[in-house]
Structure formats: structure tokens, C-alpha cells
Amino acid sequence: MKNSWIIALRELKERLGSRTFLITAILGPFVILSFLYLLFTYGGEGKQNWKILVVDPKLPNCSTGLFDNKIMPSEDNAIKYQFLNRYVELEEFRDAPEFQDYDALVEINEKVLANKVCFVFFRKKPSLRMQTQLHYQIERRLDEIMVQQNLNVSVAEFRKIKQPLNLTYRDVYDPYDTSSDIRSWVGMFFGVVIIVFIFLFGMTILRSVSYEKSTRIAEVLLASVDSRSLMLGKIIGIGLAAFIQFAIWFTLIGLGLYFMRETIFPDVFDPSNLQIPNANGTVQDIAPQEYNAFVELVFERLNLFNMIGFFLTFFIFSYLFYAAFFAAIGATAGSENDGQQFVLPLIMLLCFSVYSGYYVMQYPLSSWSDFLHYFPFTAPVVVMVKLALGYEAGHGYELYLSLMILILSGIAMLLLAGRLYKNGILQHGHRITLFTLFRWMKRQ
Amino acid sequence: MLEIENISKSFFRKVALDHVSMTIPSGEIFGLLGPNGAGKTTLIRIINRITEPDHGAVKINGELLRQHHLSLIGYLPEERGLYRSMTVEEHAILLGRLRGLEKREVKSKLEIWLEKFEIQDWKSKRIEQLSKGMAQKVQFICTVLHDPKLLILDEPLSGFDPVNVDLINRELLSMKSEGKTIILSTHNMKSVDEICDRVALIHQSKKILDGKVTDLQESAKTGEYAVKFQGNMIAFVNALWTGFEMVDKEVLGADRYLVKLKMRGENNLEDLLKTLLGQIKIEAVWEVLPSMQDIFVNEVQSKNTVIHEE
Incomplete structure (x- = not known):
């Protein structure tokens, strides 16, 4: 084990000293943070502050317009209403300098009570959330005006009676809406991180083993270290490098998100922005889908402390499982080019793993999902998705069963890869066939 | 020092070694000779526990060869490999530590060897900055750094100029005088004549000849x-x-x-x-005594003739 550790430290030192490692360590979080920034900025456009001009001409024989003082703009941070008791032509609104600050014009007239048609002229199309809010606020006030005019009920009483009705749509085949549950994306995110790291560092193992084989360094090392220790040392060393890189990513992304929260998007993350004021001054939570889903994904639903333990456990064991696989391929390849031929199938395997996570998001209760949950090649992603969705009561053992299968598969893969590594590392110039692999696997 | 008892090894259908036995006494330089593909490298790998024999055993100082005995052995393979991005010192530390030395010991021993070969300024050079011959020298140093009792050198002189061949030969003789045992696998028959005490000839996976160089020459004169x-x-x-x-x-x-x-x-x-x-x-x-070159060629040709006649 001492020699494995020496090999591991050499690998670690080489990786940490390589330019690629440094670039990936810094560039990776930068790219992710940039991506998140774009999502927060453009994905969350529903939270933009809009300034709306309500053109509400004076009613005949009245000094005010229809909507005067009916909408309470001071209570909504997202939408500011300004009233104008005269007609404004479309061209005037579009071109006149005094209206350039307004994002949209809402045209109200006396006919609106009869025909229920109200035009909103915008400069830039409002988001769905903004449209919903506008629609809700204007329609609500219209109701109140109609009640005031036609019924013998006070506005205050009407507001007590008329509570907003939230229609929640449910798929008859998926009544719990698990497939579109945003929580599963959290799991998917973790699973993809595992797979990306496995791919990056698995390829490093493959290249490193091929290099040592083609340059014959392996023989020098094998004269001091047995093949299994050499392979294990390599896997551990590169794994530590992966872990350090992950820690750097985690720290930098965490700091970046904190920085964004504190400086760039302080209003986006203000809890009060999650609420819409009511006409009577109370506040009402908006539905999650009306809010910026990405912000919520990262800051509200990503329960890092709950998931991080399982994430790290699955990260370690799935890395060991895949790393042994990559090392065996590197050792059995007849040449460096031969090893490169395996890159495409390996990418496909990892893509399959990612797709499995997506499949489980769509069909969490199918028997295929059960299989993928326990299948060691796909378990890291699928378990993360299921973990995010939450296991049903009494089914928590499934998580540990999957972990146990992954650990046992990892041990089996290490033993098998050890044989392939031992028998293949000093063989050169051959063509790999399944028959050869099978013979090497059988040989002690 | 080393006893090789009835070793056989096959790679699927190809027989690499066929019941090979030999004894290598302490304090001698032992020449392991044979044409290309005879099975020399396989035997050397078995002695280094890189490959396991199908049959037979290797004993070192009377004990069955185990992993812990490897610290007694220094091995320089025929096809050398070094990490190109590492410095000479880093390499020495890596291989020295794998052979059981402490980092401090490696550093002090490396100084001695670099001084002996008058290459002190190479210490911080990366391997990729060295020529092939220079890298060979570094590899030789890394092989002997842990002061092994048994040194196994597979074609140690290939790639060296005559001056360095002489330097290495002198070092080998000096080590022999210190009581170390050296197995030399080489095609350089001049060196065999000059420095080997004993040889074994392997041909087509079988040992066909072994003995003291002087005895072989005497019998073949x-x-x-x-x-x-x-x-x-x-x-x-x-x-x-x-x-x-x-x-x-x-x-x-x-x-x-x-x-x-x-x-x-x-x-x-x-x-x-x-x-x-x-x-x-x-x-x-x-x-006039026959050179090892003559003995080698005669033996191999006579065996080939026998095989063809059969």
C-alpha cells in the first residue's frame, strides 16, 4: 500500500502541476458561473421592473378615470403604474420623449366594462409571468368596479368573498407531477457533475496508462510495485486530483453565487419579491413556476447539505468503478491509438448514463427505472435524481441497496481490471479481441 | 545467490521458456545470452516478479522469491522508460522510494552517483532535455541507487558511446568486486568476453549451454x-x-x-x-581461445541444424 501511495502522490503532483488542470480548475467554475449569470439575467426576466402607463380617460360627468386609485402600484415592486386621464395615441406613446420611460401602455376606456377588451402596447414583449400579473391585477380591479356599480356589496366585502382560485393541472398518468418536478433537475445536476468528472479523469487514467505502456515506464515501475498496486495508485492519485478539482469548483462556484446574491442580483433573491401584493394590502405567494425557475433551482431547492453526503459517496464509488474500467482499457490496448478507439464507446456509455437520469425523471416508477437505479453504470445519475425527488416512505433502503451494489461492483471491477492490467500492460502491438480479453480475465 | 528451478512459461500457444534451470552464484557477473525472441526477457521478468511462471520457482539466497525481495534487486529493462516531464532528481526519488529508500537517502546517494559520472548539473534537468545516452545514464543510476545485491541489466550498453561503455563496464566490475551479483543480458559479446564470469545461452525457449566463460572457451578451443x-x-x-x-x-x-x-x-x-x-x-x-561470439554462433547454428534435420 505504501508503494500505491507513492504512485498516487506522483500522479497527483503531475496533475496539479499540469496546465490543463489549472485551466480547467479556473475556467470550469467561470463557465458555469457565466452560464448561471445568463440564466439569472435572461431566464429571470419575469422579475424585471416594469413601468406601465395606464391611459384611463376621465369618464363622462366624472373628474376621475375608471381605474383611478384602484390599482395600488406602491405595493408591487415589479410593476409601477402611472395613470393618465387622457387619450394617448399609439404613435404618441411610441415616439414622445415623455413616454420613453414607460415599458407598456394599458388602454382603458368605458367600453372595457362591456366588451372586456383591453389593449396592452408594449415596447418589449413581457414575460409570461408579467402578463399573468398584469392580467390578474387589471381584471381584479375591473371586477371590483363592476361589483361597485352593479351589486349592493362593498368592495371590502367583495374582496373577502372573491379569493383567487389557483387551478392546478395534474397529469392523469403522473398525478404527483414527478416528471416535471424541478427537484429532479437538482439530482440531474449532481449526477451530471459526477459523470463529467468521471469522464474527464477517467480519460486521464486511460491516457496515463497508455503513455506508461507505450513508453515502457510500466516495466520499470512493475519491477518495484505489483501491477494491482500500480493501478490502484494511479486511480487514487488521479482521483485525488479530481477531488481537489471538484473542491475548487465547489468553492469557486459557491463564492461566485454568494457574490452574485450579494451584489449583482440582490433584488432577485429578496424573499419579498416572491410575493404579489393584494389590493387589500395583504400579500400572496406567487406560484413557483411564475418565478425564475433557475434562481429557485439554485438557491431554494438545492439542498446542498442534505445531498452533498450522498453525492460524495456516490462520486467516490462510481469513480472507483469507472476508473478501474478505464485503467483496464488503457492497459489492454495494443497501442496508444488502439486506446483512443475506445473513447467513442466510452462517451456513449457515459451519455447513456446521463440519459438514464433523464429517463428516470420522466418515468420514475417504471421497471426500467428500477433497473437503472441499481445498474452500476447508471446508478450515480439515477440515484441522484431519485434522491432529489425523494424516496417513498419505507423505500429508503433502495438507496443503500444501490450504493451497496455499486461498492461491490466497484470491488469486482477493480479485481477484474487488475487481472486485465497485469496481463495486458506489457503486451504490445496486438489487436484487442473479446477472446483475448476473456483469456486475460481468466488468467491469474 | 539466485536459483532458477525448472521454469516454464507459455503465452497461450507460444512457449517462451521451457523447463529452464540455472544457478547464479554471488559476486559474479552472469551473462544471459541468446538470439532475439529466445526468452531472455521473459526469464528476467520472472526473476523480477513482473511475470509469473507457469511452472517452476525462483529462489534468492535460498528463499522462495517474494515481493519483499525486490528491494534486493535493481532492474534495468531493455526498453527504458522515463517520465519526460520529471527532473532527474524527481525520477531518482520516485524509483528510490519505490525500492524502499527514504527521500533523504535518495538525495545523498544521487549526489554521489552524479559526482562519480561527473554530471552534477543534470540534477534539475527534465528528462525531455536530455539526449538518449544521457537518459540511459540516468536510468542506470536510478537502477543502482538503492545499492541492490542483485543487478539485472537488459542490454545496458545499447545506445552508449565507447567511452560510456567503458565507464559502465568499469562500474560493473567495481560492483562485482564489492560482492554484488550481476545478470547481464546482452548481444555485446565483447563485453561478455571482457567482464562475464559465467554465461547461460537460451535458444528457442530452452537453455542450451551454461558454465564459466573460461570453461566454455576451454572446451570449445x-x-x-x-x-x-x-x-x-x-x-x-x-x-x-x-x-x-x-x-x-x-x-x-x-x-x-x-x-x-x-x-x-x-x-x-x-x-x-x-x-x-x-x-x-x-x-x-x-x-587462441574461441570468443563468446564464436561459441554463441556455433551453438545456435548447430541447434538450428539439428532442428531442421529433425
């Missing part, structure tokens, strides 16, 4: 003598008459010759000297 002289060649030939047979002649200069001859009948070296004295000026006379 053909009774030839060489005479280096100044004088008249006709007088020399006349003096030989029917008692001796001239085999070869080389003109060294004006009236200077090197002649190889064989005795006829009961004649011996004393008779030859008596015959020639007074006829020519003798510079040197010696018995």
Missing part, C-alpha cells in the same frame, strides 16, 4: 596458436615443415606477421618455440 613475429615468411614456413599447419596469416607491416597455426601429431607449444627460435624474432605467442 580448437588447438590453435597465434604467433606474432618479425622476419622472413619463407623461413617461417620452412621451419614449420610437417610438424605444424598454418591456418591463417595476417601481414602487420614490413616483415611483421601474425600467423595462426595448429599442431600436428604430438607437437606442443614447447616444440613450436624450439622450432622457431633462431629462424624469426618472436614478439608474442598465445593459445
Whole structure:
């Protein structure tokens, strides 16, 4: 084990000293943070502050317009209403300098009570959330005006009676809406991180083993270290490098998100922005889908402390499982080019793993999902998705069963890869066939 | 020091070693000879526990060879490999530590060796900055750094210029005088003649010959003598008459010759000297022993002939 550790430290030192490692360590979080920034900025456009001009001409024989003082703009941070008791032509609104600050014009007239048609002229199309809010606020006030005019009920009483009705749509085949549950994306995110790291560092193992084989360094090392220790040392060393890189990513992304929260998007993350004021001054939570889903994904639903333990456990064991696989391929390849031929199938395997996570998001209760949950090649992603969705009561053992299968598969893969590594590392110039692999696997 | 007992190894259908046995005594330089593909490297890998034999055993100092014995062995493989991005010192530390040395020990021993080879300024150089010969030297140093009792060198002289060949040969002789055992696998027969005490010849996975170099030469000698002289060649030939047979002649200069001859009948070296004295000026006379090159070629060719006849 001492020699494995020496090999591991050499690998670690080489990786940490390589330019690629440094670039990936810094560039990776930068790219992710940039991506998140774009999502927060453009994905969350529903939270933009809009300034709306309500053109509400004076009613005949009245000094005010229809909507005067009916909408309470001071209570909504997202939408500011300004009233104008005269007609404004479309061209005037579009071109006149005094209206350039307004994002949209809402045209109200006396006919609106009869025909229920109200035009909103915008400069830039409002988001769905903004449209919903506008629609809700204007329609609500219209109701109140109609009640005031036609019924013998006070506005205050009407507001007590008329509570907003939230229609929640449910798929008859998926009544719990698990497939579109945003929580599963959290799991998917973790699973993809595992797979990306496995791919990056698995390829490093493959290249490193091929290099040592083609340059014959392996023989020098094998004269001091047995093949299994050499392979294990390599896997551990590169794994530590992966872990350090992950820690750097985690720290930098965490700091970046904190920085964004504190400086760039302080209003986006203000809890009060999650609420819409009511006409009577109370506040009402908006539905999650009306809010910026990405912000919520990262800051509200990503329960890092709950998931991080399982994430790290699955990260370690799935890395060991895949790393042994990559090392065996590197050792059995007849040449460096031969090893490169395996890159495409390996990418496909990892893509399959990612797709499995997506499949489980769509069909969490199918028997295929059960299989993928326990299948060691796909378990890291699928378990993360299921973990995010939450296991049903009494089914928590499934998580540990999957972990146990992954650990046992990892041990089996290490033993098998050890044989392939031992028998293949000093063989050169051959063509790999399944028959050869099978013979090497059988040989002690 | 090392006993190889009935080792056999096959790679699927190809037999690499077929019941090979030999004993390598302590404090000797042992030449492991054989044509390409004979099985030498496989045997060396088995001694280093890189490959496991199908049959047979290797004993070191009377004990069955185990992983912990590897610290007694220094191995320089034929196809050398070094991490190109590492410095000479980093390499020495890596391989030294794998052989059980502490980092501090490696550093001090490395200093001694670099000084001995007068290459102190290479210490911080990366391997990729060194020429092939320079890298070979570094590799040799890394092999002997942990002061192994048994040194296994597979073609250690390939890639070296004559000056460095001489340097390495001297180092090997010096190590031998310190009591170390050296296994030398090489095609450089001149070095075998010069420094090996004992050899084994492997051909087509079988050991076909082994023994002390002097004994092998003695048993293979053909009774030839060489005479280096100044004088008249006709007088020399006349003096030989029917008692001796001239085999070869080389003109060294004006009236200077090197002649190889064989005795006829009961004649011996004393008779030859008596015959020639007074006829020519003798510079040197010696018995011609076959070189290891001759023994190697003869043995391999004779085995090939036997195989073809079969």
C-alpha cells in the first residue's frame, strides 16, 4: 500500500502541476458561473421592473378615470403604474420623449366594462409571468368596479368573498407531477457533475496508462510495485486530483453565487419579491413556476447539505468503478491509438448514463427505472435524481441497496481490471479481441 | 545467490521458456545470452516478479522469491522508460522510494552517483532535455541507487558511446568486486568476453549451454596458436615443415606477421618455440581461445541444424 501511495502522490503532483488542470480548475467554475449569470439575467426576466402607463380617460360627468386609485402600484415592486386621464395615441406613446420611460401602455376606456377588451402596447414583449400579473391585477380591479356599480356589496366585502382560485393541472398518468418536478433537475445536476468528472479523469487514467505502456515506464515501475498496486495508485492519485478539482469548483462556484446574491442580483433573491401584493394590502405567494425557475433551482431547492453526503459517496464509488474500467482499457490496448478507439464507446456509455437520469425523471416508477437505479453504470445519475425527488416512505433502503451494489461492483471491477492490467500492460502491438480479453480475465 | 528451478512459461500457444534451470552464484557477473525472441526477457521478468511462471520457482539466497525481495534487486529493462516531464532528481526519488529508500537517502546517494559520472548539473534537468545516452545514464543510476545485491541489466550498453561503455563496464566490475551479483543480458559479446564470469545461452525457449566463460572457451578451443613475429615468411614456413599447419596469416607491416597455426601429431607449444627460435624474432605467442561470439554462433547454428534435420 505504501508503494500505491507513492504512485498516487506522483500522479497527483503531475496533475496539479499540469496546465490543463489549472485551466480547467479556473475556467470550469467561470463557465458555469457565466452560464448561471445568463440564466439569472435572461431566464429571470419575469422579475424585471416594469413601468406601465395606464391611459384611463376621465369618464363622462366624472373628474376621475375608471381605474383611478384602484390599482395600488406602491405595493408591487415589479410593476409601477402611472395613470393618465387622457387619450394617448399609439404613435404618441411610441415616439414622445415623455413616454420613453414607460415599458407598456394599458388602454382603458368605458367600453372595457362591456366588451372586456383591453389593449396592452408594449415596447418589449413581457414575460409570461408579467402578463399573468398584469392580467390578474387589471381584471381584479375591473371586477371590483363592476361589483361597485352593479351589486349592493362593498368592495371590502367583495374582496373577502372573491379569493383567487389557483387551478392546478395534474397529469392523469403522473398525478404527483414527478416528471416535471424541478427537484429532479437538482439530482440531474449532481449526477451530471459526477459523470463529467468521471469522464474527464477517467480519460486521464486511460491516457496515463497508455503513455506508461507505450513508453515502457510500466516495466520499470512493475519491477518495484505489483501491477494491482500500480493501478490502484494511479486511480487514487488521479482521483485525488479530481477531488481537489471538484473542491475548487465547489468553492469557486459557491463564492461566485454568494457574490452574485450579494451584489449583482440582490433584488432577485429578496424573499419579498416572491410575493404579489393584494389590493387589500395583504400579500400572496406567487406560484413557483411564475418565478425564475433557475434562481429557485439554485438557491431554494438545492439542498446542498442534505445531498452533498450522498453525492460524495456516490462520486467516490462510481469513480472507483469507472476508473478501474478505464485503467483496464488503457492497459489492454495494443497501442496508444488502439486506446483512443475506445473513447467513442466510452462517451456513449457515459451519455447513456446521463440519459438514464433523464429517463428516470420522466418515468420514475417504471421497471426500467428500477433497473437503472441499481445498474452500476447508471446508478450515480439515477440515484441522484431519485434522491432529489425523494424516496417513498419505507423505500429508503433502495438507496443503500444501490450504493451497496455499486461498492461491490466497484470491488469486482477493480479485481477484474487488475487481472486485465497485469496481463495486458506489457503486451504490445496486438489487436484487442473479446477472446483475448476473456483469456486475460481468466488468467491469474 | 539466485536459483532458477525448472521454469516454464507459455503465452497461450507460444512457449517462451521451457523447463529452464540455472544457478547464479554471488559476486559474479552472469551473462544471459541468446538470439532475439529466445526468452531472455521473459526469464528476467520472472526473476523480477513482473511475470509469473507457469511452472517452476525462483529462489534468492535460498528463499522462495517474494515481493519483499525486490528491494534486493535493481532492474534495468531493455526498453527504458522515463517520465519526460520529471527532473532527474524527481525520477531518482520516485524509483528510490519505490525500492524502499527514504527521500533523504535518495538525495545523498544521487549526489554521489552524479559526482562519480561527473554530471552534477543534470540534477534539475527534465528528462525531455536530455539526449538518449544521457537518459540511459540516468536510468542506470536510478537502477543502482538503492545499492541492490542483485543487478539485472537488459542490454545496458545499447545506445552508449565507447567511452560510456567503458565507464559502465568499469562500474560493473567495481560492483562485482564489492560482492554484488550481476545478470547481464546482452548481444555485446565483447563485453561478455571482457567482464562475464559465467554465461547461460537460451535458444528457442530452452537453455542450451551454461558454465564459466573460461570453461566454455576451454572446451570449445580448437588447438590453435597465434604467433606474432618479425622476419622472413619463407623461413617461417620452412621451419614449420610437417610438424605444424598454418591456418591463417595476417601481414602487420614490413616483415611483421601474425600467423595462426595448429599442431600436428604430438607437437606442443614447447616444440613450436624450439622450432622457431633462431629462424624469426618472436614478439608474442598465445593459445587462441574461441570468443563468446564464436561459441554463441556455433551453438545456435548447430541447434538450428539439428532442428531442421529433425
